[in-house]
Amino acid sequence: MKPKNSFLLAAICLNAAQTLFADTIILTDGKKLEGSIIREEGENYVLEVQVTDSIRDEMLVAKSQVKKIEIVTADEKAFEKIAGLVPTPERLSASGYESRIKRVEEFLQEYPKSAKVSRVKEMLEVLNDELSVVSDGGIKFGESMVSAEDYLANAYEYESKIAAKLIKDAVSRQDYLGALRRFSKYEIQFGQTEDRTQIVALIQQVLSAYGNAITDNINTLEQRLAERKSGLERMSSEDRAQTQRALDDEYAIITARFEEEKETRQGWITPEVFHKESLEEAKRQVDTEVTRLQNMPKDVPKTPLAEVYRKAWGKLDGGTDEEKKTVIEVARQAKLPQPYVDRLVERAGLEVR
Structure with a gap:
């Protein structure tokens, strides 16, 4: 007897390498099936197979077609x-x-x-x-x-690299809004690092892709609204009323969030495909950031801030309070971001910052 579904058999053979914890059934024609033998029915095995990551199915395999079974143990x-x-x-x-x-x-x-x-x-x-x-x-x-000990002494360097990696990770997931929000924080703390040029180049690509997507949503908004209205009109009156209420509730939530984000000036607005104001504000933010990055100076400090921090941290291991204050002032004059100046002050055991 042949398997009940030849298409399923082909799919299982192709996806065998993706199936975990499965028995391997080697057929007489050399093909391998991955699955779990859950019972026997007469002259057949009943095999539970993983068709996709979320779909399982059962199939019959004739015992006469089976050359060898490699059982995976519980451990x-x-x-x-x-x-x-x-x-x-x-x-x-x-x-x-x-x-x-x-x-x-x-x-x-x-x-x-x-x-x-x-x-x-x-x-x-x-x-x-x-x-x-x-x-x-x-x-x-x-x-x-x-x-x-190593981390504390080199915190600025480690944290700048971690921040850069988080931006890259967001971009790789195509989470462009998340990448832009992370970049805004990166600029505040690590805007003068040696890695900034590479990160800015990446963000400029993000701005291009993100801006194009927003522009497309703006340009197609009226058409999409009309299509949605047409879809509502084809519904029964009861379904139409229920759907419209849900849409109105959702729009109210989106509008409230938009107003809150603008009021708190938290940075990048969350654009919504059916919310014109948020789309237009997001596009304005993109254009502003593109211009800012194009006109921003590209020079970096003569002494990398990671080195400024590391040297200051080492010097604060001893010395008088006045000597420590001098070390901290040098770091401050080098434009070390305030959170890292605060860490130096804490290490020095000084109360006044």
């Missing part, structure tokens, strides 16, 4: 669920480590004789070692653990 399935916990991502919090450690320890308790125990113990050791650094105030930066 192997459980291991696959925790295998990705190491290596850890950058800047994982202590609670994030604790959650991962708990899952790894649960595996060791449940499968103490698994062939994966050695590997899982190595994972646990890595997690505990990294947690120790993070608990002391350090972070994971890139693939390396940075001690609290």
